[in-house]
Amino acid sequence: MVVITAMALGIWSLLFILGFSHGIAGSYMRNTIDTQTSHVQVHHPDWKEDNEVKYSIALPADVQSEMEKLQLQTCSRIIANGMIASSRQARAIQVRGIDPKDEALVTGLQNFMVEGSYFEKKTRNPILISTRMAELLKLKIRSKPVITLTTMDGEITANAFKVVGIFDYKNTMLNEALVFVLNKDLDPILGMNGKVHEMAAKGEDSALAKQYRDALKSGLPGLLVESFEEVAPELAMFRTQMMQNTAILTSIVMLALIFGIINTMLMAVLERQRELGVLMAVGMKKGNVFLMVMLETVFLALIALPIGLLIAFATVSWLGKVGVDLSRYSDGLKNFGMSAVIHPELGLHMYIYIGLAVVVTALIGAIYPSLKAIRLRPVEAIRKV
Amino acid sequence: MSVVIETKALEKIYSESKFPVHALRGVDLQVHKGEFTAIVGPSGSGKTTLLNIIGGLDRPTKGRISVGGVDIAHLSDNELIEFRQKNIGFVFQSYNLIPVLTAKENVEFIMLLQNRSKEERIRRTESLLNRVGLGDRMDNRPGEMSGGQQQRVAVARALASSPQFILADEPTANLDSKTAGSLLDMMLEMNREEGTTFVFSTHDSRVIRRARRVITLVDGLIDSDEIREQ
Numbered sequence: 001m002v003v004i005t006a007m008a009l010g011i012w013s014l015l016f017i018l019g020f021s022h023g024i025a026g027s028y029m030r031n032t033i034d035t036q037t038s039h040v041q042v043h044h045p046d047w048k049e050d051n052e053v054k055y056s057i058a059l060p061a062d063v064q065s066e067m068e069k070l071q072l073q074t075c076s077r078i079i080a081n082g083m084i085a086s087s088r089q090a091r092a093i094q095v096r097g098i099d100p101k102d103e104a105l106v107t108g109l110q111n112f113m114v115e116g117s118y119f120e121k122k123t124r125n126p127i128l129i130s131t132r133m134a135e136l137l138k139l140k141i142r143s144k145p146v147i148t149l150t151t152m153d154g155e156i157t158a159n160a161f162k163v164v165g166i167f168d169y170k171n172t173m174l175n176e177a178l179v180f181v182l183n184k185d186l187d188p189i190l191g192m193n194g195k196v197h198e199m200a201a202k203g204e205d206s207a208l209a210k211q212y213r214d215a216l217k218s219g220l221p222g223l224l225v226e227s228f229e230e231v232a233p234e235l236a237m238f239r240t241q242m243m244q245n246t247a248i249l250t251s252i253v254m255l256a257l258i259f260g261i262i263n264t265m266l267m268a269v270l271e272r273q274r275e276l277g278v279l280m281a282v283g284m285k286k287g288n289v290f291l292m293v294m295l296e297t298v299f300l301a302l303i304a305l306p307i308g309l310l311i312a313f314a315t316v317s318w319l320g321k322v323g324v325d326l327s328r329y330s331d332g333l334k335n336f337g338m339s340a341v342i343h344p345e346l347g348l349h350m351y352i353y354i355g356l357a358v359v360v361t362a363l364i365g366a367i368y369p370s371l372k373a374i375r376l377r378p379v380e381a382i383r384k385v
Numbered sequence: 386m387s388v389v390i391e392t393k394a395l396e397k398i399y400s401e402s403k404f405p406v407h408a409l410r411g412v413d414l415q416v417h418k419g420e421f422t423a424i425v426g427p428s429g430s431g432k433t434t435l436l437n438i439i440g441g442l443d444r445p446t447k448g449r450i451s452v453g454g455v456d457i458a459h460l461s462d463n464e465l466i467e468f469r470q471k472n473i474g475f476v477f478q479s480y481n482l483i484p485v486l487t488a489k490e491n492v493e494f495i496m497l498l499q500n501r502s503k504e505e506r507i508r509r510t511e512s513l514l515n516r517v518g519l520g521d522r523m524d525n526r527p528g529e530m531s532g533g534q535q536q537r538v539a540v541a542r543a544l545a546s547s548p549q550f551i552l553a554d555e556p557t558a559n560l561d562s563k564t565a566g567s568l569l570d571m572m573l574e575m576n577r578e579e580g581t582t583f584v585f586s587t588h589d590s591r592v593i594r595r596a597r598r599v600i601t602l603v604d605g606l607i608d609s610d611e612i613r614e615q
Contacts, residue, residue, distance in 0.1 A: 275483055278481040279483070281469065283498050284466070284498055382442075382477060
């Protein structure tokens with residue numbers, strides 16, 4: 001009973017920790033895709049090297065039509081690095097000129113608004129700034145910061161914008177770097193003449209991002225088409241890291257399980273030396289004794305396994321719905337673009353893998369006690385008290 | 386009568402300790418089918434060693450041991466296990482029944498190892514347990530039975546595999562005199578009526594009194610071999 005409980009608890013804790021870390025990873029990946037990378041992005045080939053205004057996409061309509069062929073939600077952006085200044089302070093920023101309707105469909109920017117409106121009122125040169133920016137520059141709704149940018153011709157230009165809304169990306173890095181203005185306002189300021197710097201698209205499933213990329217690449221020669229993992233290599237690294245962590249964590253728990261099983265089954269064999277001796281004395285072959293101890297171990301694992309899996313499934317599902325509130329540590333999490341409430345998640349395949357790993361572990365753990373059992377000499381074993 | 390057990394110049398030396406122990410120093414012995422033989426002698430005389438070697442649980446250092454014409458000293462471990470399973474029935478001093486199995490299962494288990502059919506196993510188990518007077522205790526586990534009853538189950542188990550002979554190592558040592566007497570009566574009856582061969586090692590005068598042949602071992606050698614007419 002103790003062994004079964006220990007095994008079930010081990011399985012539960014492993015799956016719970018995996019569910020929790022997969023929840024964190026999933027939240028990070030989704031947040032990054034939703035707010036930053038989308039599934040695919042198209043840029044001028046030199047854009048990645050140097051985010052200069054001149055590296056633009058000349059025919060965004062062609063790109064959009066290619067994206068729409070794949071039934072992707074698309075949006076275009078004019079992007080320029082510049083300075084934002086209030087009467088108090090000035091900061092380096094990235095200005096994103098967007099089409100509010102398209103942007104809403106791709107990144108859901110409107111969902112992050114905490115004050116004011118999402119370009120809904122008609123105002124001249126409206127701008128959205130983050131809570132952090134508002135705090136740093138002492139800005140509020142209707143404030144008029146000045147943004148200084150370099151045009152396509154290399155001229156420096158300064159324009160006043162009116163704060164119409166304040167957003168909070170729950171990501172310190174983004175909050176400190178981004179402001180949003182209207183595409184149609186930024187275009188004449190920079191002299192873009194309908195050109196854009198970035199086209200982003202989102203489909204049904206992030207797993208299909210590479211397929212979208214490949215399809216777009218063939219239709220858009222001469223442009224840089226990247227999946228989200230290429231746009232933000234840290235996502236791929238994060239994913240690989242998560243898989244490695246899962247493997248390491250699983251190995252550690254399985255190693256502990258192996259030693260637990262060896263210890264328990266060895267005790268069971270030593271306690272039953274006499275019984276095993278009698279079985280061999282009256283004619284049970286060594287192979288059968290070996291199989292008997294192995295099967296006994298597997299049966300223990302097979303009893304513990306569904307219990308552990310079931311409790312883990314219930315815990316992960318329940319916490320996946322209600323979430324684990326880590327708002328106490330949310331400042332730290334926000335720096336990494338993670339939300340303060342973690343929703344543990346674990347694919348069905350993980351339950352299957354862990355289940356199989358436990359059975360294999362039980363079999364490995366049972367080998368030594370089984371060998372010990374068949375090495376008993378019946379003549380000595382039957383006299384053990 | 387055919388020879389079931391034959392030993393020639395059988396020697397056993399235990400060399401595990403610093404001073405080798407000569408447990409058997411050249412035992413020549415023949416046991417015939419249908420005998421009811423007691424091997425007696427003081428402690429350390431080699432009774433249990435002889436029984437272990439005859440039973441294929443231990444191997445001699447020198448000499449020859451054949452059971453039913455087979456030289457068992459040269460069988461591999463697994464061949465020896467199979468040989469024991471088919472040819473030798475064991476009754477131990479401490480009964481040594483499997484505690485988690487019922488009386489019926491303890492007896493049936495041996496036949497399961499022999500791959501006998503289920504019908505045959507059930508029929509023979511019931512017949513044997515009835516024969517040893519435990520027809521009404523078939524579903525009891527060893528812990529629910531007295532010592533005498535457990536030893537009767539052990540006898541039924543020993544007989545279950547239809548062995549050439551039964552080896553009993555001090556079978557009455559843990560029983561009170563009434564129970565021991567009744568167990569001996571039962572074994573004698575089996576010997577008389579069915580010709581079952583029994584070989585005992587014992588200190589018990591009640592067993593010695595009823596044995597038809599008494600072999601006395603002293604210091605690893607046969608001191609006397611008395612065959613009685615009964």
